[in-house]
Structures are given as structure tokens and as C-alpha cells.
Amino acid sequence: MAKAAETPPDTLLDKDTALRLFRMMALIRRFEERTEEQYTRARIGGYCHLAIGEEASTVGAIDALEPGDCLYASYRDHGTALAVGSEPVAVMAELFGKETGVAHGRGGSMHLMDVQRRFFGGWGIVGAHLPIATGTALALSYRDLPNAVLCQFGDGAVETGSFHEALNLAGVWDLPIVFQIINNQYGMGTSVEQSSAEPDLWRRAAAYRMHGERIDGNDVLAVREATARLMGIARRERRPALLETITYRFRGHSVADAGKVYRSAEEIESWRKRDPITRFGLHCSERGLLEQDEIDQVWSDVAAEVKSAIDEALGAAFPDPDTLYEHVYGDSAWREQFSRMRAGAPFGERGEERTWQT
Amino acid sequence: MADLTYREALRRALDDELARDPDVFLMGEEIGRFEGSYKVTAGLWQKYGPERVRETPISEEGFVGAGIGAAMMGLRPVVEIMTINFILVAMDQVINHAAKIRYMFGGAVGVPMVIRTPGGAGAQLTAQHSQSLEAWFAGCPGIKVVAPASVADAYGMLKTAIRDDDPVLFCENLVMYNVTGTMPDDPDYTVPLGRAAVVREGSDLTLVAHSYTVQRALRVADTMSRDGIEIEVVDLRSLRPLDAETVAESVRKTSRALIAEEGWSTYGVGAELAARIHRLCFDDLDAPVERVGGAEVPMPYSKPLELAALPLESKIEAAARGLLAESGIA
Structure with missing residues (x-):
């Protein structure tokens, strides 16, 4: 039965994998730091949730996906998009609200997605994407496909009713899905201990007779190993699982939150000492997998990549306001269906030419 | 058939x-x-x-x-x-x-x-x-x-x-x-979305409804026909997309509009249609647009109270007759 795992098993790690994991975590770190800066320069609007500190939980899990697997994430999704392989320039363009963004400027920070790579979004209502991800697992099962869904969410989502409903459905229907709690220990400023009558969140799995497991979410190899193992079981045996990865966000809930009033400087500092990227770099250099100059080279490469993403995204065009009504509906008959609804509609909804400034 | x-x-x-x-x-x-x-x-x-x-x-x-x-x-x-x-x-x-x-x-x-x-x-x-x-x-x-x-x-x-x-x-x-x-016997029979239907023709008043209220509207039209009043009944069929054109065409012909619904009319289907009819048929109307819906209370249990809360034929007919009286008929 489920138990909290202790030390993760020794994973055989080759140089290419080490470089790939390190590079992706570094790319996300650099991308998020520059995103914060772009926000303060008012190039990014709305909400903006950074995942600095959580890179191992994201990258380790996504690296364990196989072609055809599907991924869902919360609104803290910039790193998720990068980890699935979306182009940094397309992600930054989305944050800038540009037509070349991953959602053509319709979604913004919280609604990144890349359907070609089976990344089904970034979702803005806490917990609500769990039933949707469960439905995608149902579709895989219905079509008898050999894949599974990885559904990531924060610790706050565990307290929603949809968490319960989704895990129960996945359990009674034997669906191929792994629910990953990226436990950064705070839902905005409310701690897990304040929110949860059972702060060992992984133990919730027992209520659904589901495998539950807690691992160190700042250890990219442990996350990768556990995700690969549980996704393997989901794919082969149609058994869902709950994986809790313990991590920490170094920044506030969003860029509007300094993240300091509800937690101590000592606490933040203690987690900085467990920085997942520094830690993995050390792991790799100690084992002779990455030399210091290679690590330095990665940092300089990702800095250049993010800089060029910003430069290119800045130069991209904003969406044309004439496309405002595109994608509300998609059925081939929708224009015909709605053709008689313009009559007597509110001003601006009658198909008038826009004579007012926007 | x-x-x-x-x-x-x-x-x-x-x-x-x-x-x-x-x-x-x-x-x-x-x-x-x-x-x-x-x-x-x-x-x-x-x-x-x-x-x-x-x-x-x-x-x-x-x-x-x-x-x-x-x-x-x-x-x-x-x-x-x-x-x-x-x-x-x-x-x-x-x-x-x-x-x-x-x-x-x-x-x-x-x-x-x-x-x-x-x-x-x-x-x-x-x-x-x-x-x-x-x-x-x-x-x-x-x-x-x-x-x-x-x-x-x-x-x-x-x-x-x-x-x-x-x-x-x-x-x-x-x-x-x-x-x-x-x-219909045709196994390929389908009905497009966004198209209302005139289910009864008339010349004196347009009565717009959807779902079961259409049945009530038709019974009201039959009753009032005995008094020589001909009601045109429009079945919306689809609320979004909404076929406002069919409603407007009918109101232009009858010059009077009553919207009946089982839901609450305030902020309801009647409110939306009244606004559209006002814009589309401003010069055609002989009376203000009227609405009738369910009583704006949580539905009670007791039968006499429930009947009082429903937009029954009697309530729709009263609204229709009031509208006709406002414009000098009946």
C-alpha cells in the first residue's frame, strides 16, 4: 500500500539526459526572471504567476512523458509550456498579448497550451481542470490508446470539491491518469496546514483506493523516476495515482505579491539552500556528468535564448481588433446559425463597422 | 409520419x-x-x-x-x-x-x-x-x-x-x-439551430414563447380565436443563437408583442426580446411590449400556491387581453 517514499532510488543518468534536464530548468528559471522584469516594465498585463523554485517538479515530471501522453497544468504554467517544448518566443509573445503567441493573445499567462504537443492548458480556476483532465483520460480509455494523462495542480486545489470528484471518477472508471500535486506549501498566502485537515496530501489517495506517494519535488531525478513509474502503471494497467511533489516558490503567489508577510525570511532562505537547479548541477558535477564550464555555457545559452525570445516577441504584431469575434464558436455553420441574432442586438453587436476608438 | x-x-x-x-x-x-x-x-x-x-x-x-x-x-x-x-x-x-x-x-x-x-x-x-x-x-x-x-x-x-x-x-x-x-419519417431529418418557427399565424398579436410555454401559447391562441382575435405564435426553438428576425417580422405584421416564459421574466428571455423588438419595431408598435413569466418567488409546494406561481394559460391570456386593450382592441 501507499507509503511516503524515502530516498529515491539511484537513477542511472547519462550525460545527454543530465544536460537536457539541467538546460530546461535553467531555461525556465531565466525565462521567469526575465518575465518578472517584463511585467514591471508593463509589457505583460493581468496576473502573472512565476514558478521560480518549482522547476524540478515541472521538468522532472514532464520529461517522463511519452509521445501521445496528455498534460494538464494550473495557471502557474510558463515553465510547463517551455518543458513540453513550446517555443520560448511563442510563450513570451502570449504574455505580451501578441498574435504570434501560443493562444494568439487570447489566453495570456494562465492559459498557455500546445495541443500539437498534447499540452491541454493552463487553467485559471483552482481545481476545476482535474475533472477535465479525467475526461481526457476517459477518451484515451474509450479509444483504447496506450497513453495516459499527467494532471498537475497546486496544493490549494486539493481542498476543492472537484479534486474529490475527479479522483473518485478516475478510481471507479479505472482511468489512465496521474494526479500530481505540486505542493509549494501555500495557496496564495494560506499554508497547507491552515487549509488541510490532512496536511499529508498524498494520503488522500487512500480514500479512492489509489496509490499515493510523496517525494522531494526539488529533486528532478526523483520526480522523473516517480512520474515515469506511475505513468507506466497508468498506461499499462489503467490505474490512476496521486503523486505529491514537495517544493517551494521563491517568489510570491503572483508578481503582485512579495511573498513575505505570510512566511519568514528564515523559511525562504532555508528553501533557497535547496534550490533544485543548484542542487542538480552539483549532483551532475560530483558525478562527472557536467563540467563547470558546461554549466556556465548552459546559463549563457538560455540567457541568450530568452533575450532573443523577448526581442522577437516585442517586434511581433498585436491581434487585429477585427478578429475579436473569431473562435467564440467553431462549428462550420456557426455564422449561419447566428445570422439572425444581429437583429436588434446591443450596440456593437449588430455587425457595425467600428467607428469608435479602442 | x-x-x-x-x-x-x-x-x-x-x-x-x-x-x-x-x-x-x-x-x-x-x-x-x-x-x-x-x-x-x-x-x-x-x-x-x-x-x-x-x-x-x-x-x-x-x-x-x-x-x-x-x-x-x-x-x-x-x-x-x-x-x-x-x-x-x-x-x-x-x-x-x-x-x-x-x-x-x-x-x-x-x-x-x-x-x-x-x-x-x-x-x-x-x-x-x-x-x-x-x-x-x-x-x-x-x-x-x-x-x-x-x-x-x-x-x-x-x-x-x-x-x-x-x-x-x-x-x-x-x-x-x-x-x-x-x-417525420425521414431518418435524416434535422433542424438547424438559430431558426425560430411561426407555429400559428395570426394578425392581432405576436406571442413569443419557447419550450412547454409554446403549448400554453397555442391553447391561449385557440381560446382567443373564438372571440375573433388571431394570435401569431412564434416558437423561438433556440435561445442562443436567437432568431430575432423572425420575431421582428411577426411583430411588424401584428404591431403587438407579448413574450411568455416559464422562467422569471426579469432579466429573462422576455427582457432580451423586448429590447430587440423596441429597436427593430419602434414605429410598428401599437402598444408597449408586454412580458409574462413565472411569479418571482421560489416555487412553493402547496398546489394552489404553485398554480398561482405558474404562467398558466389564464395568466398569458390576461396579459394578451391587457395588451390588446391598451391599443384599443377588445
């Missing part, structure tokens, strides 16, 4: 679509072995099996969400919510998710899902089981909301809704389930 009940017409549409398209599947509480709380799905579980007629726990948020996630993969789930009152616990999935997904993901993925659910009152089901909430949904871009009022439309519109690539809220009616009507 065969006579069927509204319930049987819906069942036949589901059966036809399940047979036609392997991506179509049904999901909902008690729709399998129990045959559906209102027996719409009777026999389908036996015919198509538990994968295609999927029984769910009492988890509306969960299984509406699951329908969305399956639809995003290209399946065509037809989700039954036992009555429209229960959809409120899944409101977030309908409004924040189903209606938004295509747009906020830039058109990359759609939600070809149907939610079937009956509304309506009249059987002493009281406050939490008697509502007509379709207007709440019809105000939201991204979903389509239809409410067939005849046996043929129940069949033809459900098939169209299932084939539609966008999320459709398909509003049925508890009282209508046992109503009998004629069904």
Missing part, C-alpha cells in the same frame, strides 16, 4: 446518433440500468453497453468536466443532467470552461459536447426542482442554448446539437416528455 412522445423522439435521436457515430457516447446519473430518471435513455444501455452509455456517480461538476475533457479529444459526449436545477453545481464547468475553451486557447481546440437537461414546473416539485434557468446560460457567449417545444424538433434539434462542434445546452421539459406529436 408517426406519432411519438417527446421522450421517445429524444430517445430515437440518441439511438440514431449512437448508431451513426462511434465517437458519440452518453454519460449521466442513472441513465443505464435505471433507464434514466425520466426514462429518456431506456434500453440504450442494454443496446450499446456501459462504455457508450456511461453511468456516473452523483458528481455533476466531475462528469460535466469529464465530458469537456473527452470532447477536447474529439469525442462527442452527450451528458445528461437529471434536471436543470442540478446543473448549478457544475456551473463553473459550463460557464468558465465549456464556453471559454475554444476562445481562450485561440481556436486550437473545441468542445463538441451536448448537455441534455429538463426544466419546468407543475408537479409540486417545489423550489429546488422546478426552475427554468435557460436564460442564465443563453446570456453567455461560447455556448449554444436550445429548447425544443415539439416532438419533431426534439428529434431534429438533438441530432443537430450532437453533430455540432460547439457546446450545446439542450433544454428539455418535464411536462413535455409525455406530449405526443408527429415525427
